[in-house]
Amino acid sequence: MNNKVPVLWNNESDCCGCSACAAVCPAGAIDYKQNNSGFFFPEINNDKCIGCSNCIKICTFKNDKKELNAKTRNIYAAKAKNDILLKSSSGGLFTVLSDYFLQNGGAVISAIYDPDSYEVRSILYDNIEMREKAHGSKYIESNIGGVFIQAVEWLKEHPEKKLMFVGTGCQAAGFRSFISRKKLEDRVLIVDLICNGVPSQKLWKKYAQHVENQQKGKLEYITFKNKRNGWENPGVFGIINNKEVSIRGYSEWFYGQYSLRESCYSCPYTQIDRLSDITIGDYWGVRQYHPEFYNDMGVSLALIHTDTGQFVFNKVSQNLECIEINRDECLQPRLIEPAKKPDTCAQFWKDIDERGIDYCTRKYKEDSTKSLAGKIKKLIKISLKI
Ligand SMILES: Cc1cc2nc3c(=O)[nH]c(=O)nc-3n(C[C@H](O)[C@H](O)[C@H](O)COP(=O)(O)OP(=O)(O)OC[C@H]3O[C@@H](n4cnc5c(N)ncnc54)[C@H](O)[C@@H]3O)c2cc1C
Numbered sequence: 332m333n334n335k336v337p338v339l340w341n342n343e344s345d346c347c348g349c350s351a352c353a354a355v356c357p358a359g360a361i362d363y364k365q366n367n368s369g370f371f372f373p374e375i376n377n378d379k380c381i382g383c384s385n386c387i388k389i390c391t392f393k394n395d396k397k398e399l400n401a402k403t404r405n406i407y408a409a410k411a412k413n414d415i416l417l418k419s420s421s422g423g424l425f426t427v428l429s430d431y432f433l434q435n436g437g438a439v440i441s442a443i444y445d446p447d448s449y450e451v452r453s454i455l456y457d458n459i460e461m462r463e464k465a466h467g468s469k470y471i472e473s474n475i476g477g478v479f480i481q482a483v484e485w486l487k488e489h490p491e492k493k494l495m496f497v498g499t500g501c502q503a504a505g506f507r508s509f510i511s512r513k514k515l516e517d518r519v520l521i522v523d524l525i526c527n528g529v530p531s532q533k534l535w536k537k538y539a540q541h542v543e544n545q546q547k548g549k550l551e552y553i554t555f556k557n558k559r560n561g562w563e564n565p566g567v568f569g570i571i572n573n574k575e576v577s578i579r580g581y582s583e584w585f586y587g588q589y590s591l592r593e594s595c596y597s598c599p600y601t602q603i604d605r606l607s608d609i610t611i612g613d614y615w616g617v618r619q620y621h622p623e624f625y626n627d628m629g630v631s632l633a634l635i636h637t638d639t640g641q642f643v644f645n646k647v648s649q650n651l652e653c654i655e656i657n658r659d660e661c662l663q664p665r666l667i668e669p670a671k672k673p674d675t676c677a678q679f680w681k682d683i684d685e686r687g688i689d690y691c692t693r694k695y696k697e698d699s700t701k702s703l704a705g706k707i708k709k710l711i712k713i714s715l716k717i
Contacts, residue, residue: 349505369533500600525612
């Protein structure tokens with residue numbers, strides 16, 4: 332028992348669950364456990380803790396909330412030239428960037444969904460077959476597990492190779508903090524996503540099992556952004572017994588911002604300037620500012636923050652159509668401010684526990700009077716007036 336056991340977080344909004352504190356702990360004293368709503372939080376084992384406070388020092392999330400000292404270099408609208416747009420959520424930038432690493436013997440860390448466990452996990456891999464499983468935005472918190480430590484081990488085992496990390500803004504910030512401490516930052520490209528926030532794995536599992544019980548089968552596949560009706564009108568469905576089933580209720584909670592992690596409502600990475608190398612997302616302003624560049628199968632936004640980011644972007648640009656755009660033209664809600672917490676958020680979680688999925692599906696909806704694209708356009712206009 333150690334009397335100098337640090338306090339990692341007081342309020343749930345203090346912790347983004349990136350796992351850097353657990354990865355850096357020399358005593359292996361920090362475990363990640365799910366809270367009541369199912370979000371991952373670190374817990375210190377007092378008997379193992381040696382009181383070094385490395386876990387406190389590495390926590391970038393709390394410091395970044397005070398000040399993010401970063402300046403974006405260049406901003407591009409981009410779309411992949413090959414036929415990967417249909418399976419990509421935006422303009423396929425993740426595939427083009429990961430191809431560069433995998434084809435040069437490197438490795439990638441990104442989030443993959445496992446229908447058996449209902450979990451999204453951040454996984455390290457070095458082959459295209461695994462990368463094919465990583466396509467698509469999963470609106471579920473990804474379990475980082477021990478992947479930060481695996482990244483260090485992999486980089487040490489392969490001293491001549493490079494690695495790309497892809498995750499949400501907070502995961503990428505935690506990874507940067509950890510990998511810099513290990514003095515390996517020169518060998519990694521850190522890519523973060525523009526991110527609305529993440530719902531918990533527990534919530535998704537509860538929803539998915541409810542759908543499975545109703546439909547009497549296993550959800551073998553899910554998509555939150557299918558493009559068969561175009562990029563701006565995403566299909567949201569799962570497959571059970573070769574039949575499509577709706578999972579729209581769950582995505583309405585996500586878009587309505589009821590189901591997000593507490594720290595998402597004060598996320599410091601909802602701005603243009605970041606500490607990653609490249610930020611990727613959807614270029615929702617394309618119709619408005621660059622209609623000649625519009626593509627119904629998706630256009631990506633790439634914010635280049637560092638020399639490393641620019642170097643890799645230049646290397647892959649032969650596989651992209653891209654145009655440079657300015658800061659005003661790239662704006663969208665999550666490049667301006669975090670998601671707003673609805674007043675009924677606490678009631679939502681209570682209702683999930685007490686009244687169940689059907690009740691919450693009826694009660695908590697996104698403003699369905701507007702399409703996603705329409706809402707984003709409106710929000711861009713409002714944001715520009717701030
Ligand atoms: C929870 C979430 C919220 C998002 N919110 C916005 C937004 O508000 N505005 C916006 O412009 N873009 C948002 N995006 C990003 C966007 O949807 C695309 O993921 C991104 O543009 C990459 O698309 P792509 O076509 O390049 O790649 P794709 O081939 O579709 O690859 C998707 C990439 O996202 C990663 N990923 C998927 N799910 C997760 C997850 N749960 N956690 C961590 N990484 C994940 C995959 O590992 C992969 O690297 C969000 C993504 C997620 C996962």
